Amino acid sequence: MTSQDPAPPASGERLPQERRVVTEIPGxxxxxxxxxxxxxxxxxxxxxxxxxxxxxxxxxxxxxxxxxxxxxxxxxxxxxxxxxNPRVAARVKAQAERFTHTCFMVAPYESYVAVCENLNRITPGDHEKRSFLVNSGAEAVENAVKIARYATGRDAVVVFDHGYHGRTLLTMTLTSKNMPYKQGFGPYAPEVYRAPLAYPFRWPTGPENCGPEAAAQVVDQIEKQIGASNVAAVVIEPIQGEGGFIVPAPGFLPALAEFCRANGILFVADEVQTGFARTGDMFACEHEGVVPDIVATAKGIAGGLPLAGVTGRADIMDKVHGGGLGGTYGGNPLACEAALAVLEEIEDGxxxxxxxxxxxxxxxxxxxxxxxxxxxxxxxxxxxxxxxxxxxxxxxxxxxxxxxxxxxxxxxxxxxxxxxxxxxxxxxxxxxxxxxxxxxxxxxxxxxxxxxx
Missing domain, CATH: 3.90.1150.10 (Aspartate Aminotransferase, domain 1)
Known part of the structure; x- marks a missing residue:
């Protein structure tokens, strides 16, 4: 490494950082x-x-x-x-010695608010935002769709070939792959439509044509088969996860986002697997300057504790009536402290x-x-x-x-x-x-x- 290359931060490692095989695996x-x-x-x-x-x-x-x-x-x-991570572990331990749960909807606490403030700050776009917390990526995506339908008064949701969004009924419906995620678990939720993804390696006319051709196909399919005025949200992973780490061809995501803006459709970024510095940006959407209307986050947010977030434009998020969002464990205080430590680690390191x-x-x-x-x-x-x-x-x-x-x-x-x-x-x-x-x-x-x- 040169002196300018970021080194892995000192994390006070307890274990020898070595590969050691002492028995057959599994032993x-x-x-x-x-x-x-x-x-x-x-x-x-x-x-x-x-x-x-x-x-x-x-x-x-x-x-x-x-x-x-x-x-x-x-x-x-x-x-x-x-x-x-020592910083994560220390904050979780300190919180566990104070209180482990009150339910934010019953008796709120500052760490939940602080996590939401940070999500509003770090997600793409400088517009006013609101966030709330749930337990898993599937919950975050499902709530994003729920909010999009409420805010637009529309029903249809567009997702993509090879996409994965979770294992609840709705997110299983949004997911593309049958085995092992969907087989035998139907019937599925209505008003979900699947469109082609800009998959460069497998695009019929070659990767150089993939972005514009795929975007044109999606627009044509929405206009002819669904009707743009019926679509509440387009939900997409900026880089697909379970689908095979497919990076959409350049220009595909910006073209979709522009089409959504022009037609009152909410662009929902599922950043569950791509978020929190994983791709070299804090969020994968940032690579092409795409600013989603709603962002779903989870996985890397809290260092291993169950936590997820939904962050969106304030004018969208504020439309939902009181009591329409939430959950018993969403934004658990231990997980919130972990998330605050994770954000410090990402930024300091x-x-x-x-x-x-x-x-x-x-x-x-x-x-x-x-x-x-x-x-x-x-x-x-x-x-x-x-x-x-x-x-x-x-x-x-x-x-x-x-x-x-x-x-x-x-x-x-x-x-x-x-x-x-x-x-x-x-x-x-x-x-x-x-x-x-x-x-x-x-x-x-x-x-x-x-x-x-």
């Missing part, structure tokens, strides 16, 4: 715990990693057998500031710059790997939200079997990676923003070896 203790799990937990609750975690810190996760794995998952973009640095380190290595491995059809992402899409060499046919084998080999060698994609053929990488450059390089070497194997 005997994890296998024993899995037997207990099988008897107690339904099989519908899946897990990526076949180990049981006892500790985590910085860029490593330690399992019940003493194996230390490099973390390229961050709990699905949750522990951006590192697991058990310059973690947006650090995310960009991670991308600068990883992208060239991934592209070099793609030159040697014909099965890597695409390398994409932004900041510390990166992915490779695996295909059968010489084609664009998805290869989910190879993807699963590579992921499994990474796990066996002590690297936690995640899969994604509508076709199950994407390896995604979400390292904590505080990971050391040494661990980052070692994780990439493990990935390289997994492909070589």
């Amino acid at each position: 005997p203790r994890s296998r024993e715990l899995h037997e207990r799990r099988t008897a107690a937990v339904p099989p519908g609750v899946g897990s990526v990693l076949p180990v049981y975690v006892t500790d985590a810190d910085g860029g490593v996760v330690v399992d019940a057998d003493g194996n230390s794995l490099i973390d390229f998952g961050s709990g699905i973009a949750v522990t951006n500031v590192g697991n058990a 310059k973690l947006t710059e650090r995310a960009r640095r991670i991308g600068e380190v990883m992208l060239p290595r991934l592209r070099a790997l793609a030159e040697r491995v014909p099965a890597i059809g695409d390398v994409r992402g932004r900041g510390a939200m990166l992915a490779v899409e695996l295909v059968r060499p010489g084609t664009k046919d998805p290869d989910p079997d190879l993807t699963a084998r590579v992921a499994r080999r990474c796990h066996e060698r002590g690297l936690l990676v995640l899969t994604a994609g509508t076709y199950g053929n994407v390896l995604r990488f979400l390292p904590p923003l505080v990971i050391s450059d040494g661990l980052l390089a070692e994780g990439l070497a493990v990935l390289d070896a997994a492909f070589t194997d």
